[in-house]
Amino acid sequence: MLNDVNLLGPELVLLVVGGFLLFADLFLKDRRILMGLTLAALLGSILYSAILLTEGHIGSQGFGGALVVDKFAVFFQILLAGAAMAAVLVSTETLQRTPSRRGEYLALILFSTAGLQLLAGSRDLIMVFIALELTSISQYILVGFHKDRWGSEGGLKYLLTGAVASAVLLYGMAILLGLTGSTNLSEIASYIAWQGAGKEEALMLAAVFLIAGFGFKAAVAPFQMWAPDAYTGAPTPIAAYLSVASKAAAFAILIRIFFEALGDDLLAEHWKTIFAALATLSMFVGNFFAIRQNNIKRMLAYSSVAQAGTLMIGLAAISADRGELLGASGILFYLAGYTVTNLAAFTVIILIANHNGGSYDIRSYAGLGKRAPWLSFVLAFALISLIGLPPTAVFFGKIYLFETAVQSGLAWLAVVGAVNTLISAAYYLRPVKAMFIDTVEDEDTQPEVARPSNSVLAAMGLVTAGVLVIGLHPGLLINAAEAAVAAIFS
Amino acid sequence: MPETIFWVILFLPLTAFALAGISALNQNLQRQIPEWDPSYPRAWKPIADQFCGPRLASTPLIIALAVAFVLAVINLIDSIGLRGLPLDIGTHLLFSAGDLKVNLGVRIDGLTSVMLVVVTGVSLLVQVYSTGYMDGDHGYRRYFAFMALFTTSMLGLVLADNLLMLFAFWELVGLTSYLLIGFWFHRPAAAAAAKKAFLVTRLGDLGMLAAMILIYSKTGTLDIAAINALADSGAEAGMFALNGLMIGQTAMTLFGLGLIAGAVGKSAQFPLHIWLPDAMEGPTPVSALVHSATMVAAGVYLLARFFPVIHASSTASDLIAWIGAGTALGAAILALVQVDIKRVLAYSTISQLAYMMFAIGIGGYAAAVFHLMTHAFFKAMLFLGSGSVNHSTNTFDMRKMGGLRTLMPITFITFAVGTLSLAGIFPLSGFWSKDEILIYAWDHNKGVFVLGLLAAGLTAAYMVRAVYMTFFGEYKGGEEVAPGEHGNEDPSHPHESPRSMTVPLLILMVISVVAGFLTIGGEFQTWVYGALPDPHAGKFHWSWGIFLGSTALALTAGFAAFAFIHHRDRIRSWGIGGIWPIPEAQKFATELFYLDSLAENFLARRVFYRWIAQGSAWFDEHVVDGVVNRAWREGLTVSSASRFVQNGWVQAGTLSIGLGGMIIWIAVVLF
């Protein structure tokens, strides 16, 4: 039991500190201390994950098989905690806005992160459900946290759609449970392998419901509609967090469920088709809808739909020969690259909005390249990375994922993905154009951009360095991703 | 003679070109000095003023040409000593690409030797003349630079030992003629004429280019001697074969036709003759050198050079014979109605070149070259004479001249001698060469002979008309000098031209008178033929009948024309208009048989530029690009669909979850 708790370490740190924060809020009035605590918790979580990694706990299962600590889970734990750290670091302004709810805000971020981390490590359907709901409910609240017109509306919509999605997901799980008689992923897998034949329809219905539920979290079309609304309404750090963390965890659990529990050859061929179709749809929907957006948060929301589609390419590839390792590690690598890149973009957007009077209108970015050259440069760099141009993280992520597609005989999917890169260039370049190319009339009267706070600068520096490092030396991360997925596909 | 000498001949004018170019550049740089002072070394300016003046442009060229001329004459004498045996002096690899080896080499035989003398000689005299004619022109230095480049190109053309080198210089000749015709580029007509000349000749050059590509791809060689030897070997079973090279009869015919196309363009034969009259927009010495004596002769030279090829194919030789004959007559008719003295001479040039063309077509290769040489001298003289007239009257319009006989005696005498020579009056050079061609024609193709004979008569007629209108009767006042141009300030009092212009005229007159005697005894033919066997060797005979007939015809036509013009008023009173009995015919002729109009206005402007080019441009803009732009706009429309789909309702999101899930399930279950 103690060993089990040990395995839970990374999440436990977050939960405990989160709980502490809830009432620490009552007597600790200083924002810096609260943020410091939160960051310390996240850092502690990362360190704990690292310890688990090095101390020989890899492969251990705890809590009756509900939780597993493998490299796959650890990879996501670190990634998610890192993303949460970035979100916390850039939350200065949000916290200033809501002085009376700081503890809740930070605690909910920690809870949500813990939920996502559990999701990555859970091997039990009930565990999956609870972890998912923990993170979802935290996120509903966080999205509506500002209680303004947009935030509350976004939060409500996210909740209502999310609740339906949860119900659908549960129905799928119920069918699966009834059919296989177990909530444990590996037991489900063995049941399907032995007795699955002839029950494809029920299995597929369950699977479809599961896809809908997790696809909702990952914002994959056609389950993506909440994303733009939630992102637009949410406090921007939360939007950043949602766009990367939710997606990452959703893909983690998709990989686990669909290739650990449902990975039997009986069904695998279907996965290839389904995920390829979803990938295509997501990429087109996300990219086409993003073109006309003038609100950069909304644009990035649609772009995240498209990015989810790109990630789906990896899922589609897993089902094929030789594709397993490559596809899964491609997803992991891409997720990491996408996370740092998107966070970099959001960091700058937050800073710009702070000085712009809170506007996220791309057109108001005109002439920013002159007033705030470094900020603009970082944003442009992040957007160029999101397109998938060198020398950036997403560039290699895309190449890697497309390679998985080609390798699994889905070259057409790679072509679709590559063509979508083209479409995405059309809108990703718009802010770049606005910042560096457009000019404003009253150039001189525009205020200088104030120097951002240290925490934000730190976040910006970290994620930008991440984008560049992954872009210039992807080998390290690729090897890590490979090792992580070997835990599942070996 | 050692090879180096020929390279010296080639590079002498090239050096002159470089010096003239420096001079011309310096002239333009001087304008800029105030603005680029910092980097213009002060020490350089006096040197530039001292040495880079106008003299740097002309003097080196004249010296270079003089030296080259002397060398060419020595070579000619040498060549006579060798009985015209061809000599591949030397060849050097310029570059290679795979199997393609491009050489730079010199080939000397009788033809080349003659051409070298003609080119350097005429060019030398024209340059001397130009120093007077162009004196005071703003573009004096540029002029000589172009002239030097032109001479270089022409020399390279005649020296070339392979087809590619020949083609390269051939194009360069075209270029320099473009530059020289458009020399006074401020005149729109000159700029247009230059462009037209270049394009029309390039149309012919395409044929030559195609011929070259064809022969290379069939035989793998571009060497002139090898090609000629191959063509001369005669076809067996429709196949020429020699020294491992092989080519079919059809390919050989096509090759010949391609060469003919090139020659037709360059030598202004029907239907590509339309550029030459317009080209008279260039300075008159240019016309003398480029459009009478040398450049247009390049076409004839080409066919002479590839004479075995032309004669290896009856199609090719017949074609060029008839083109030549027709052009000879047609151009002579056109010359008869021109009022611009230079245009008369231009059409005359076309007509005379046509003689050479059909001479080659019927096998009178040596006669053609001989006529080329004599024509070069007397036609240069005629043009220079017209330039001299223009120098004092500022016009080329013969209707504004008249009575210059006494005012410009030297010009008159030389012009008259030239006229007589051109008309083929015994014993001037034109007589010998033309009659030789006619005799050939009589022997081999009676139809061509008839046309040639008619043309010969007309030649006398139009030249007499030109001489009469220019030098006889009352002086009609010339024309005021146009603003921005240089010329005689007082055209109402014409005067004889300076010595720099008259001396070359006189020298040319002497040559025109004596050059014809070279043919006596058949020496000339022997040089020119060189190693090439004459298809009609030994069959040539002097025909007194034709000699008498043609002379009589020329005299008759000349006198008739004289009488006709002189008594114009009286003839008019008989109810016949103009010098042409039928007004419609005259209009037909003055409109140049409507050929120019057809080519320029209809084919070039309307069919090509308006229809084809505009259509393509429209297609490019609206279809090729339009599709892309349309796709882009449609993409934006699709993007706008987000407003419909993402309508903000919660249920849109939940609905799509259900719908999406169901579609997937149904698809999986059904398929």
Added chain:
Amino acid sequence: MIIGLEHYLVLGALLFCIGFFIALSKKNAVGVLIGVELMLNAVNLTLVAFSRFGTAEVALSTQVFVVFIIAVAAAEVAVGLALALVVYRNRQTISVDRTTLLKG
């Protein structure tokens, strides 16, 4: 006829669909939540049916699952109603077809 597993499953499916339809068609946010609750109940019914008729292992885990679902449903409803309240304070309405600031 014996009332067996299928009966309950069909009943659950029917209930799920009615709930889904309510969630899909109601204007009021509370109405939508009612639909969601019905859907969750349908899931619960299905699970309990499996508990009764399924294998021994499944009997317990399904019921545990149901407990969790009920707890989560309560939490969801609480948060949902709180959010609806915030929306109401901002907009004086909780009709989903009127709270459409975020669209496009």
Added chain:
Amino acid sequence: MDPGFPVLSLLIFLPLLGVLLIALLPGRHTPTQWLVQNAPGNPSDYPKWIALGISLGALIIALVMFIIFDRSVSGFQFIDEFDWISAEAVGFNVKYAFGVDGLSTPLVLLTAFLSVVAVLVSWRIDMRTKEYFAWLLVLETSVLGVFTSLDLLFFFLFWELELIPMFLLISIWGSGNRNYSALKFVLYTVFGSAFMLVGFLALGVAADTFDFREIRADAIAAAFLPAPVIFAFILIAFAIKLPVVPLHTWLPDAHTDAPTAVSVILAGVLLKMGGYGILRLLFTLMPDVGADADLALAIIGAVSIVYGAIVTMRQTDLKRLIAYSSVSHMGFVLLGVSALGVTGMSGAAMQLVTHGLITGMLFVMVGLVYDRTHTRQIADMRGLAHYIPLLAIGMVFAGLAGLGLPALAGFVAEITIFLGAFESQTAAVSVSLLGVLLAAAYILWALQRTFFGPKDEKWSHLPDANHWSEYTIIGALMALIVLLGVYPSIVMDLLEMGVEPIVHEIEAVVSAGAGGG
């Protein structure tokens, strides 16, 4: 030739060093402002001097490489490589590998040279000079990278990298409808590279390496895509870049609205990347498919030549006219390649080099004229030669070179292509001959309208070429064009060396095919 140190890396990344230097220059609000006040000369000129120095340095390196390149050994030289990504388990191996052979050495030199030209021709830029020259240097790095990469992924990386500076250079310092043009350029290229990437990946996956020296025919045969499909995919990217009809419409827009220096680089080097890619990648890796595709390539080439020239005839904007003429001229490259022989391919490679110089010069001249007249409309100009004779000389010279005049560089390439390709592609070459005539027509037409004709008083104030940078560019370009025109062996020998192995491959494949079938 092993110089003993990574000369190619130095060459490629030297411009980036320049970027760094320029970035470090003190700006308005930096703590190092005192540097600005105490600096000698005009600090706003520093970026251009740095750019000039760096690009000259690169030129010197390229020139030295060109000279010491061992002409007796075929294959790649100056190789500079190490493993970059090696994920053996999944077969994703990328090498940092650079090297040059006979084909790329002249192109590298051309790039380095035109980069100097581009810097010089931008001498009068006074808007945001720091960024401008920095991006120009990034552009140089990316193009050099493309010409020297030995790894498909690095090739692709540099291929894409070039988009960023191009987009910004066109849309910030351009003119006219510059945003549209810049975006169009980017979208076209990305469209093409999308397909190219898939093709590369298919190759890389099949061979477990992206080093194209190590990709063998049997690996390609085992690829997940059929070789013809891979070939077509990669060809799309190169065809867009080249560009060929009907994928060419980005070119006139991009050229017209780009600043002069960018037009020079675009026409001079970027288009060459397409031709280079076809020779280097398509025909080296898939000679069998290439040999089958020869007729299609020839037809596309011929259509590009003739159609491009005809459309050029109707252009009223001088820069647009030259841009369209590029379409026509680059058709020759395809035509030469389709010959599948050493002669034709050498000609095609030569065309890459010569067209780079000639069109580069044309754009330089148009740019200099535009700097003075501020119009590019042919209809607005007349008789310019009276007032700016030196520029007129340059323009006429460049124009004549462009129409393929002997003794100038363009002629050599075109004639070699014609002679090399006629035997195998008779019809296409015959049609293409028209292009020679049409080229003369549009160039002479443009010259006549703009530079000749009566004086127009409105231009009497125009200064002629009057700055040392202008003399340098014009003089250097003229000299090189004449040099290559009269003595093409300097580069032709190298290019021949470069294409010979390719042709041998093709011949081996064709004879094997003939023997087997």
Added chain:
Amino acid sequence: MSDFGFHLAFWSLAAMTIGGASMIVVSRNLIHAVIWLVLSMLGIAGLYLTLSAEFIAVVQVLIYVGAISVLMLFAIMLTPRAERDNSQHIKTAGPAGVVVIMVMIATMWVAIDTDWGAVREAALTEQARLIGESLIKHYILPFEIGAVLLTAALVGAIALARQDDEDAAVHAASLQAELDDDGSVDPVDVVDPPLPTDGEAST
């Protein structure tokens, strides 16, 4: 339980459940709808009893009938000016019906057509103890996480529902904006309200 009794119980409870649910669809008043929901929930609780799941039945009654319904009623009461007409459906109800029918076909087909492998006739005994045991043994982790979840939801719901000082200004601004425009604000112009002035000094 006799066979007939079982049948009667099942069918009547099923009718009650489905009927209640159906009435939610058609009832005019939202409060009535909640009442119908309660009825349906009770029916389900009864069905749980027929399935011998007494513990779940009790929980069902307590949570759903006792808590959730009340919560909903409170929510309805707290939003007095909101639209309460429950019978009006949104415009996409038609398509929604189609989709629901599709879902129905799918789920029922699966429910009927699948071989569920149902083997057991006897019900689980001592459910409350077993469930409790397994919650603290086998499912201890989900249990703990569930606790956190409930805490989070609780805290979050409170944080959302209570009106802090800074919220008043936000709501006031929103209502003003609501009066100023008719809700057709373009989302592109989303601008965060200005920072509250009583916050700490910005860094």
